[in-house]
Amino acid sequence: MIDNIDAVKLLDSKRGNAVFVATMNANNVHFGLPTITSNEKLDFPISGAMSKASNVALGLALAQPDRKIFCLDGDGSLLMNLGSMVTISNTAPKNLIHVLFNNKVYAVTGGQPIPGAEKSDWEGMAKSAGYANVFSFDNLEDLTNGIDEAMAAVGPVFIHLVVKPEIENTPVQFRTPAKRNVHTAIADLPETLGVKR
Amino acid sequence: MTTQEVILHPASVVAELKKNNISHVVWLPDSETNFMFQLLTNEPSLSLVPVCREGETMAVSAGLWVGGKRPIVLIQNTGIFESGDSIRGLGLDINQPLVMLVGYRGWSRHGLTKDSAARFIEHILHAWGISYYLIETDEDADRISLAIEEAERTSKPVAVLVGTEFGS
Incomplete structure (x- = not known):
């Protein structure tokens, strides 16, 4: 299994000017995106509508076809919105990389197991849904060796990562607020992307 | 089975979208907007x-929207019920100027409204504080422009209820 932070750091080191649309684990202030990426201005944390990061990333990928868009998704989140895999493959943006952090639990709600954690096959589902290229990694060495090929592949790309569960047990209202959240991202990301209203 | 008189044509709706420089129609087809499909595809x-x-x-x-485009959503009223958390979290909470064209399944000015999809939709929009317009005929189509202007001025979602079958 891959450490959550190691995975995000590796992706961040390869991102260039890509946008990270992240949710849940990869968006948690204690071990996630806001604290460890190198370019917060291009981070787009999605909170407030669990499961929809993949759709936001799709919209952004369609709007910004010359820029790579990463969705850093969670298995519990994607289970809520499996249809988005077909929505993405059908629309087929070449610049979208959908990274699934599979920890087999609802990590930010206390670590309850997700349904089908030991039965479902994410790599198989992504292939069947029609992603142009699908990769799967369960250890950091293989991920380090394979990430360049995965990121260079024509999208939509699906990268399945088996990661260690890192459990958050604090109720939402008592957690340390993330410095960057969906509201700060919406306020400044368009300007960073060069969008003129 | 009776059908309502065809009085709203898809060309009127598409003309409103073009007038407002709408770039994308994000949609799930339904019976109320079925006749839009060919014209939207060809536009x-x-x-x-x-x-x-x-x-x-x-x-x-x-x-x-964040990426600089001007999208509009086209779904049925039943889809509004399904979309509650998205409308809350990625519409109202982030001040998205989201315009939702909503097929008003069950809408009628005559007799009892038997379809719960029609009976509940306006109450739901009121509960969320979402402003809405009703369009039934070609003459109403310019309300789409009003909805777009209101959504942008208030930075809030606005709905347009499509209360008739489209004509071909």
């Missing part, structure tokens, strides 16, 4: 983004 200035479930539309629209 070069509009990109169609079909989704598998209505709650995806507000999120795709949010990404398009």
Whole structure:
């Protein structure tokens, strides 16, 4: 299994000017995106509508076809919105990389197991849904060796990562607020992307 | 089975979208907007983004909007019920100027409204504080422009209820 932070750091080191649309684990202030990426201005944390990061990333990928868009998704989140895999493959943006952090639990709600954690096959589902290229990694060495090929592949790309569960047990209202959240991202990301209203 | 008189034509709706420089229509087809399909597909200035479930539309629209495009959502009223958390979290909470064209299944000015999809929809929009317009005829189509202007001025979602079958 891959450490959550190691995975995000590796992706961040390869991102260039890509946008990270992240949710849940990869968006948690204690071990996630806001604290460890190198370019917060291009981070787009999605909170407030669990499961929809993949759709936001799709919209952004369609709007910004010359820029790579990463969705850093969670298995519990994607289970809520499996249809988005077909929505993405059908629309087929070449610049979208959908990274699934599979920890087999609802990590930010206390670590309850997700349904089908030991039965479902994410790599198989992504292939069947029609992603142009699908990769799967369960250890950091293989991920380090394979990430360049995965990121260079024509999208939509699906990268399945088996990661260690890192459990958050604090109720939402008592957690340390993330410095960057969906509201700060919406306020400044368009300007960073060069969008003129 | 009776059908309502055909009085709203898709060309009127598409003309409103073009007038407002709408770039993308994020949609899930329904019986109320079925006749839009061919015209939308053939309109070069509009990109169609079909989704598998209505709650995806507000999120795709949010990404398009942040990325500089001018999307609009086209779904049925039943899809509004399914989309509650998306409308809340990625519409109202982030101040997205989201315009939702909503097929008003069950709408009638005559007799009892038997379809719960019609009976509940306006109450739901009121509960969320979402302003809405009703269009039934070609003469009403310019309310789409009003909805777009209101959404942009208030930075809030606005609905347009399509209360008739489209004509061909």
